[in-house]
Amino acid sequence: MTPSKTILVVGKTGTGKSTICNIIVDKDIFPEGEYGVSMTKESKSETIHHNGVNYIIKDTCGLGDTSLTEREVLDRMASTFSSSTLSSIHQIIYVFNGKFSQQEIFTYKLLKTIFGQDVAHITTIVRTRFPKYKEPSQCEADKNAMMNESSDIREILATCNKLIHLNNLTADEQEKKENRTDARTRLLIHLMGCNQSISINSSLMNSNIDKHFQAIQDEKNRALLREQEAREKEIQLMRLKEEAERQRVILEQQRIQQEAQILAEKKKFGYDVWNRKVLLKNWRNHYVFYNCGSTPTVHPQSYFYIQELDGYKVAIRNCYGDYLCSRPGGQGTRVTTSVSLDHGCKFTILPTEYGRYAVLTPYGTYFRFNHNLDIQTYIDENERCLIEIQGSTPDFIPKSGEIPFSSPCKQQ
Ligand SMILES: Nc1nc2c(ncn2[C@@H]2O[C@H](COP(=O)(O)OP(=O)(O)O)[C@@H](O)[C@H]2O)c(=O)[nH]1
Numbered sequence: 001m002t003p004s005k006t007i008l009v010v011g012k013t014g015t016g017k018s019t020i021c022n023i024i025v026d027k028d029i030f031p032e033g034e035y036g037v038s039m040t041k042e043s044k045s046e047t048i049h050h051n052g053v054n055y056i057i058k059d060t061c062g063l064g065d066t067s068l069t070e071r072e073v074l075d076r077m078a079s080t081f082s083s084s085t086l087s088s089i090h091q092i093i094y095v096f097n098g099k100f101s102q103q104e105i106f107t108y109k110l111l112k113t114i115f116g117q118d119v120a121h122i123t124t125i126v127r128t129r130f131p132k133y134k135e136p137s138q139c140e141a142d143k144n145a146m147m148n149e150s151s152d153i154r155e156i157l158a159t160c161n162k163l164i165h166l167n168n169l170t171a172d173e174q175e176k177k178e179n180r181t182d183a184r185t186r187l188l189i190h191l192m193g194c195n196q197s198i199s200i201n202s203s204l205m206n207s208n209i210d211k212h213f214q215a216i217q218d219e220k221n222r223a224l225l226r227e228q229e230a231r232e233k234e235i236q237l238m239r240l241k242e243e244a245e246r247q248r249v250i251l252e253q254q255r256i257q258q259e260a261q262i263l264a265e266k267k268k269f270g271y272d273v274w275n276r277k278v279l280l281k282n283w284r285n286h287y288v289f290y291n292c293g294s295t296p297t298v299h300p301q302s303y304f305y306i307q308e309l310d311g312y313k314v315a316i317r318n319c320y321g322d323y324l325c326s327r328p329g330g331q332g333t334r335v336t337t338s339v340s341l342d343h344g345c346k347f348t349i350l351p352t353e354y355g356r357y358a359v360l361t362p363y364g365t366y367f368r369f370n371h372n373l374d375i376q377t378y379i380d381e382n383e384r385c386l387i388e389i390q391g392s393t394p395d396f397i398p399k400s401g402e403i404p405f406s407s408p409c410k411q412q
């Protein structure tokens with residue numbers, strides 16, 4: 001029986017596949033198209049006998065054909081093989097011209113997907129439209145240039161069977177078509193030496209093609225899912241930001257309302273002593289002295305500072321910056337001073353109908369001046385509890401231990 005070799009010619013549309021088939025079979029039976037126009041819609045075969053071998057040349061419709069989907073192209077390629085019996089492919093001629101582009105790399109890699117991992121060593125890459133194809137140095141230089149272009153191309157060229165350069169001019173371009181004759185010789189010599197093969201049938205190819213498209217679909221689905229997740233995250237983030245902003249606005253409004261309410265109440269109570277240096281005058285018209293005693297005349301040490309705390313609460317600081325401080329115990333409890341602001345230092349100043357103020361301690365008792373004119377606290381508000389506050393300037397905030405006035409007390 002005459003041995004046979006199946007040669008599959010693949011590549012993008014318009015690269016010269018049908019031309020190569022015509023050249024090998026030495027007939028004009030594969031329709032050649034104008035550049036870029038696909039003339040081969042169905043895969044077509046022709047067998048020739050050469051040097052004791054039958055060569056079955058299979059032309060295929062171009063990958064990247066504009067009128068067929070990639071799926072259709074691959075399905076048609078699969079349909080050229082029988083579905084049950086395994087056929088051998090001895091060589092795949094991958095045709096390209098011009099640049100080995102990214103799309104070309106993708107198309108070339110498709111062969112592995114369809115025919116299996118071993119396809120590279122039975123693949124011959126043919127570069128057509130290469131005018132200087134007869135000059136080995138030019139072909140070598142072109143190969144090197146391609147190798148340097150990318151690691152993908154380098155790997156493709158390193159693992160394929162061979163790279164052949166050709167320039168298959170038409171009769172219009174070259175009357176006697178010597179280039180084509182020359183190409184036939186080169187191709188047949190090359191094919192004669194190609195003795196390895198892979199086995200394939202259409203079911204196997206179809207299953208590989210299915211897997212390929214399934215993988216593409218899976219990746220698309222994953223990308224869609226990622227996109228959707230990213231979108232959802234973005235929406236969630238936006239909602240969180242909106243909620244945070246809403247909360248901020250609410251809190252800000254509450255703060256403004258609270259401030260307005262406090263201010264309104266302060267106005268209602270006639271408080272005008274906040275954050276001011278003041279003189280505190282007791283029921284005997286004595287000025288309260290820094291150590292909580294009292295003096296009949298104004299003295300630098302009788303100045304106090306009313307410091308606003310939160311809400312209506314104030315701290316009262318003497319000229320040394322120390323806080324007046326009440327201690328729990330109610331009736332008869334003396335007021336002292338404290339260097340730190342603790343609970344007992346937080347007073348509420350209440351205006352009364354006499355134009356004086358009552359100072360309420362955090363323990364619910366009032367400042368009251370006893371007959372020694374010391375400050376005590378007492379549970380009832382009465383005349384001795386009323387203090388006149390003479391406002392001064394809001395100009396200083398004494399720190400503990402600091403003497404804010406130029407006065408004899410500086411020397412103390
Ligand atoms: N100048 C030149 N023209 C070529 C070459 N190979 C093919 N052609 C022309 O390019 C056009 C497309 O070729 P064809 O074989 O139909 O491409 P296919 O779509 O890959 O089958 C035809 O007009 C061919 O004559 C080549 O190496 N050099």
Ligand SMILES: [Mg+2]
Nearest residue numbers: 017018039040
């Ligand atoms: Mg064609």
